[in-house]
Amino acid sequence: MIQQNTSVGYDSKVEGEVIVTRADSVINWIRKHSVWPMPMGLACCAIELMAAGGSRFDISRFGMEVMRFSPRQADCMIVAGTVTYKMAEVIRRIYEQMAEPKWVVAMGACASTGGMYRSYATLQGVDRVVPVDVYVSGCPPRPEALLDAMMKLQDKIGRENAVKDLKATNEVLAATPGARVGA
């Protein structure tokens, strides 16, 4: 069945070379097809993350292959692995250095809930220090599961109120001394 495309109204007879749409749709469309993930590889799950980036699974088919190891160049943190309390601080600081808008994927049982490490040293879920958008189950999740999660994230990005969020962010920034208001 052909799905109706609700985000773009285009009729070449009526509009010629003009496409009518909403700012939200365009912004979301651009964002969701150029997710720049930052691999936060902390344990065994990172190996599956690497596999997802490799030729066999090929994350770039979905427009999110630009893995960047610097938070300043990334907008999606993939937390892949066991988060210790000692590392929690680092994750939070790296998250804060990422540019808005940003998303977090908790990959695997450990990042989602602490996994099998019910111990004194392990943070019981990375959502205690950073806001998580998508959780991936599995120990470790297969690369397909990660790809599925990333596509879920794309759907989620597609539903955001980009313009409203942008205004809200700018208002927050304007009220923060020393912060520069972006576009």
Next chain:
Amino acid sequence: MKATDFTDLVQRFDFLTERESADHLAVNCPADRLLELATALRDELAYDLLLDVTAVDWDAEHPRFTGVYHLYTTERHEYLRIAANCTDDIEPTLPSLSTLYPAANWHERETYDLMGIRYEGHPDLSRILMWDDYPYHPLRKEFPLAGIETPLPADDVAAQTNAKVLPAPMMGGPFVAPTEGPMSQAEPLAKDESWTEKEENQ
């Protein structure tokens, strides 16, 4: 060539006693003679490799803490285990071997971190696994596996996120695999299966 046995060692070091062992030669050594023993073992008997430094917590017994060292000779290919009891049960100390074996440096930091044994003469006895301000030594017998509530290492992150170091939900654990029966049924099981995960109050 005959393997080194206890009689060879006790001839040279009369303060040693033999220690029960299921595998390699093992000796008990008084803590204050440990440095002397290790120096001689390294320089005269070619025990040139320090493989492991660890400790045992005997809980209510006295002496409570025993430091354990594993030495190896790359010349004769023999292992030697040395056990040294800490005289003080409250503030256990042992001499540091880091001047003899560089490998002892991080091993001793780990044992200090997890067991709380102070190594005298260590160049930098700081924690190696847990963060510097952590108040406990987690491998001691009285420390619960789930942990104890403490503040997060970074104050500012803790203030922003309200996150704390909290006891982990044990959910009926620890999970122990049965040692008998077929491997197909050796799935680790919770000791207490009646648990239900309670809602956590943030």
